[in-house]
Amino acid sequence: MTRIALTALMSHWVRNWLQLAMLLAGLALATALWSGVQALNSEARSAYATAESLLAEGTAERLDHPSGQIAQDRYITLRRAGWQVSPVVEGRHTLGSARVTLVGIEPLTAPQGAGPALAAQDLNAFFAGRAFAHPQTITESGAHDLDLHPSDAVPVGTVLLDIGRAQEMLDTEALSYLHLLQTQPAGMRPLDTLAPDLRRVPAGEGAELGGLTDSFHLNLTAFGLLAFAVGLFIVHSSVGLAFEQRRAMFRTLRALGLPLRTLTACLAAEMLVFALIAGVVGLVLGHLLASFLMPDVALTLRGLYGAPVPGVLQFNPIWAASGLAMTLGGAALAGAQALWRLWHLPILAPAQPRAWARASARGMRLQGGVALALAVLAIALTLGGDGLLTGFGLLAAALLAAALAVPLVLAALLRLAQRGARGPVAEWFWADSRQNMPRLSLALMALMLALAANIGVGTMVASFRATFIDWLDLRLAAELNVMPASAQEAAALHPYLSDRADAVLPMMRVDATLKGQPGQIYAMKDHASFRDNWPLIDPVPDAWDRLAAGEGVLVNEQLYRRAGLQSGADTLDLPGVGALPVLGAYADYGNPLAQAVLTLPQFQAAYPDAPVRQFAIRTSDAAGLTASLQEEFGLSSAQITDQAHARDLSMSIFERTFVITRALNVLTLSVAALALFAALVTLAGMRLAQLAPLWALGLTARRLAGLELARALVLGALTMVLALPVGLMLAQVLLSVINVQAFGWRLPLQVFPADWARLALWAMLAVLAAASLPALQLARQGPADLLRVFSRDR
């Protein structure tokens, strides 16, 4: 009996294979977009774990110095005093054709970790110069004289080697920091008397990559979830329409004696099979998508956070299993309504279109109620919520409320249009559009969501871009930037540059924890370059003068907002300096770390060992000065960057950051177009019975096809109009809530009508493409097909 019932149910899909293809495509695409994003996240997180496990960052404490350097004799002193410490040297170095981070360790004293384990494989070879790197780093670095061995345990862009060799290559005798082993002998002199200037950093605090990149991954996850939801709209729409088409079959099967429980189980089994098939296809597509996007994501994470993420994706079975579970869950969600309706379907239910429309009207009222409740929740979250998750909760509630309201608003607009219609065809056009609204509503909701996401994210990116360019132009006021290779070179360069440039602004910094956040303290020389080009947020009166007088600090916007600081009212505690009043904040886009700025003399007094990392040079002859620096000091072109180069570099990082956002945007819109196509194709089969009488009454098939096309365009255009305010709301929330929570900066909302016009054009083309096939089929419908409607009379 079950087999026969299944055969009957499946016969529908055999006859409606395109509808089946749409259902499977919807589920597969939803899975692909979700699992693709998850694959990217999982790969990045696994890379962070690799980075942290290289030197057992999660388990060993560190000792470091605010200057970032520890003299080697300090290490010897501590060892002699009995402290179990192990030295580490880290630094950037050009290896062949790649910039890499050299990590030098002393394997005999190092705490457990993947790095020391690699070295221990052959200690003699390690001491003799063997180094380890990720295979991708070996490929990227090309030709060089280092004895590099491949290992997946080393993060991308890092080279692990003996500490002596690392010091030699980095041209330094200092250490970067010391690892403090967990087990220490008893009775030693305390560290705070032995080395009072060294800072003890708890295990795991130095490795904040996971924390820093959380917001990036949360953004990706949110987009993946949105795409998944849009994909589920297709599935829900296809399943719902198939239910309507098979309503008579269900009644017949029930009337013939098939128990309701068996019929429901058959329908659930059918959904399960579809979900499994689509899930597997979706996983394959998701893996391909993630592989395609991985290089850009890796570049973004490296550019934004310095996170060592490989550009190549590995297959992860846990990812595949969770992706498939998501598909099954999504399919269950999308099919639940159909199963519920089947369970409550009376055997003798009438199968009239208006009856369905009326039943849908009841559903619409319920939908309106849910939309209203969600809107109230969104308002409540706006007024009372805080935190990134609350921000995403607000976005989800507002978007869902808007999506649920779409069919109601469209139905109201169509009713208005019907009232104003002149002529029978126009009247029928609007009335018929309204009647078919329940069948199209899911696809239109998906389209609205995709368009709103496009407008919202597009506006956010464009606003950010415009603000970023203005900010960059001010920030990059210096014509040249010179990076000395060592403290000696810096000492030699300073007087030379002072004699030849209009102004020399040394850049010095130390690492520090600011208000509990990882951060840096910078030195700033009092100069018009800063006063004129750094617009301050909430400054106290005469902020620059007070900074120059050493009466306070400036902080970056990230620290200002995250720590909830108030200029003039709050102070900031700086190690080695003490508490200083906050004088104002400055924009600092793209930097994940907290930052504070002190005036140069105050900084040098507090951190005398901090090296000059860079000189910003104001000069009217950048080319001449570059040439003389190269000639006199033999500086490489990598050590001198001009303004244009720095600007290009910043812009390229910015553009790369949003590559994945744009890609997901386009994909989401494509999925929505597919949802509309699926709905229209399915509807086309059901529409014939509604259109044939009009043809018989004297409207040509071509005109009817034109009207069908016009209907899709009108609905698409109205949806676009509705998506505009929703998209702007989304942009506003992204700019003023999500960005502030995730990155720490707030940006002004700017509107870009030309972008909307372009999107509207694309949306209309997508709608046109989706509606063309069904319309073309109708236009080409021969009399035989249309007559079949009347033949069914007998």
Added chain:
Amino acid sequence: MTALILDTITKSFPSAEGPVRVLDGLSLQIAPGSAHALTGDSGSGKSTLLHIAAGLEPAQSGRVLVAGTDLTAQDDAGRAALRRGSLGLIFQQFNLIPSLSVAANLAFQARLAGRHDAAFTDHLADRLGLADLRARYPEQLSGGQQQRVAIGRCLAARPALVLADEPTGNLDEGTGDTVLDLMLELTAEAGAALLLVTHSPRLAARCDHRHHLRAGRLEGGA
């Protein structure tokens, strides 16, 4: 002017055993105001004949003239215009427009043809007993009421020729008789010709002329 002329119409359908000729040189003339019944066995070609007369389906040969216009010489748009302007179609399954109210359905074809006369439509609605149902939608009506709306929709456009395909086939005998009475009465009142396809000799007997379709040709014509 003759309402309908069918002149040596032939029509075949392909089948596994080769083409089956359902209409074999059939000819028929219907004068204005006259009511003709067409009977025949299932599959004899009654509906095909009606569809050809309505321009819904082409004949393989022969000519069809509706109110003096050669339907066979028209393109799709021409045939559609003729259906709008000169023909009224009534189907067994009513084929009302479900998204429109009874009032909008009644006026629909007349408005399509550009001949809407609100007073006449109201008069028809009264005669058909639909005056109180005008605000309702088709699915809120009984089968008999729906077919009365279909008749009203057809006659409100003042067609020269009404083509009715088993108009009472979906109704019980009592309701069917009432509907047929109204249809015959109102068609005659409007001066329209009627071609009624039915397999009921009892209903056919109520028309002025009766034809029986057998082997692709008409018998009778009394």
